[in-house]
Each structure stands twice: as C-alpha cells, then as structure tokens.
Amino acid sequence: MRSFIVGVFLTLLGLACGVFAVSRFGLYPIGADNPPSGLERALASRAMDVYADKHKPEMQNPTQITAAALTEGAEEYEGHCAFCHGGAKAKISPMRDKFNPPVPQLVHQIPHDPDNWLFWITKHGVRMTGMPAWDGVISDEEMWKIIAFIKHSDKLPPEAAAAWQKLASTPGEIEEHTPDRHEHAGRQGLTR
Numbered sequence: 001m002r003s004f005i006v007g008v009f010l011t012l013l014g015l016a017c018g019v020f021a022v023s024r025f026g027l028y029p030i031g032a033d034n035p036p037s038g039l040e041r042a043l044a045s046r047a048m049d050v051y052a053d054k055h056k057p058e059m060q061n062p063t064q065i066t067a068a069a070l071t072e073g074a075e076e077y078e079g080h081c082a083f084c085h086g087g088a089k090a091k092i093s094p095m096r097d098k099f100n101p102p103v104p105q106l107v108h109q110i111p112h113d114p115d116n117w118l119f120w121i122t123k124h125g126v127r128m129t130g131m132p133a134w135d136g137v138i139s140d141e142e143m144w145k146i147i148a149f150i151k152h153s154d155k156l157p158p159e160a161a162a163a164w165q166k167l168a169s170t171p172g173e174i175e176e177h178t179p180d181r182h183e184h185a186g187r188q189g190l191t192r
C-alpha cells in the first residue's frame with residue numbers, strides 16, 4: 001500500500017515537473033503560425049461549441065429583416081469583422097489562415113449555427129484565438145443585425161446588396177504586403 005502511494009505521488013510530481021518544464025523552458029510553441037495538434041484542436045473546438053450552446057440567450061434574432069436593417073448589418077460587419085472574416089471585397093480574407101485556428105469565412109461559407117449561438121460568440125469572443133469580445137464596442141442590437149446580415153448575405157435584397165458592394169473594404173490589400181506561400185485564396189479575392 002505504501003509503495004502504491006509513493007508511486008502515485010512520484011507520478012504526479014513527474015507530471016507537474018513536465019508541465020513546469022514545458023511552460024518555463026520555451027518548449028511550448030506559441031506562434032500563431034504553428035498549428036495546434038489534432039487533439040488540442042478537437043478538445044478546444046468542442047469546449048467552445050458546448051460552452052456557447054449552454055450560455056447563449058434563449059431568444060430569436062429580434063432584427064426585422066428589411067433592406068435597411070441588412071444594410072446596417074453590412075456596414076457594421078464591414079467595419080468590424082470583414083478584415084478577418086472576409087467581406088465585400090474579398091469573401092475569403094487573406095488573414096484567414098494567419099490565425100490558428102483559422103478564421104471561419106462567414107460570408108463565403110455561411111454558418112448553419114443558430115443566430116443566438118453566433119450572437120454569444122460575437123458578444124463574448126473566444127479566448128486565445130484572436131476572436132475578440134465585442135461587448136461594449138458594438139451594441140447588442142447591432143450584433144443581432146450583423147448576424148442577420150451574415151445569414152442573408154447570399155440572398156440580400158438588391159438595394160442592400162448594392163450598398164454592401166459599395167462598402168468593399170481593405171482585406172484584399174493586405175495580400176500585397178503579405179505574400180502567401182501556401183494558398184492563393186486571398187488573391188482570388190483581389191481579382192474579383
């Protein structure tokens with residue numbers, strides 16, 4: 001029994017030393033250009049899904065779907081989100097795979113998640129990924145409008161679609177300064 005307890009103690013001590021060594025001696029690769037392992041990715045992504053699902057507000061998107069509301073959503077989206085998530089100018093942002101995990105391209109591949117789940121992520125962000133918490137920067141009403149816009153971005157009324165195209169902001173321009181060695185998704189956006 002005694003040797004069992006000593007064994008458990010030594011195992012725990014070994015684990016603690018391992019964690020200490022990894023964090024203290026530069027063994028943990030923290031670069032954003034360093035993809036996480038499959039296990040880390042699966043665990044973190046599942047944790048995010050489930051947590052947001054548990055905490056999302058139990059309500060429908062209160063936005064009245066009109067061309068004016070979708071245009072407002074587009075304006076807010078272009079101003080705050082398109083740089084990372086892709087927008088009018090480049091539906092696939094050149095920043096997409098400069099983050100790990102990579103940034104979902106929300107108007108290229110419209111998410112199927114319910115609006116209230118997307119709202120929670122927008123409001124609170126995702127720690128250690130680059131996705132900011134927008135609470136206090138954008139009002140709740142504006143966040144719901146942005147989400148309504150994302151969900152309708154492939155079927156906008158003509159006046160909202162025209163207003164969105166006029167807003168074409170900068171993501172494509174980053175490509176000129178950041179040659180992409182792996183993939184040319186951003187370049188496609190530039191030539192659109």
Ligand code: HEC
Pocket residue numbers: 045048077080081082083084085099101102103104111113118119121122126129130131132134138146
């Ligand atoms: C600086 C870059 C950046 C900006 C700006 C940004 N995001 Fe994100 N966003 C991310 C990253 C990175 C992720 C991926 C997080 C993950 O997978 O864990 C993400 C994930 C998300 C998701 C989850 C999508 C999914 O299907 O998993 C939503 C929704 C989202 N962002 C909405 C927004 C909205 C709305 C805005 C603007 C108000 C915005 N983001 C601005 C980087 C950004």
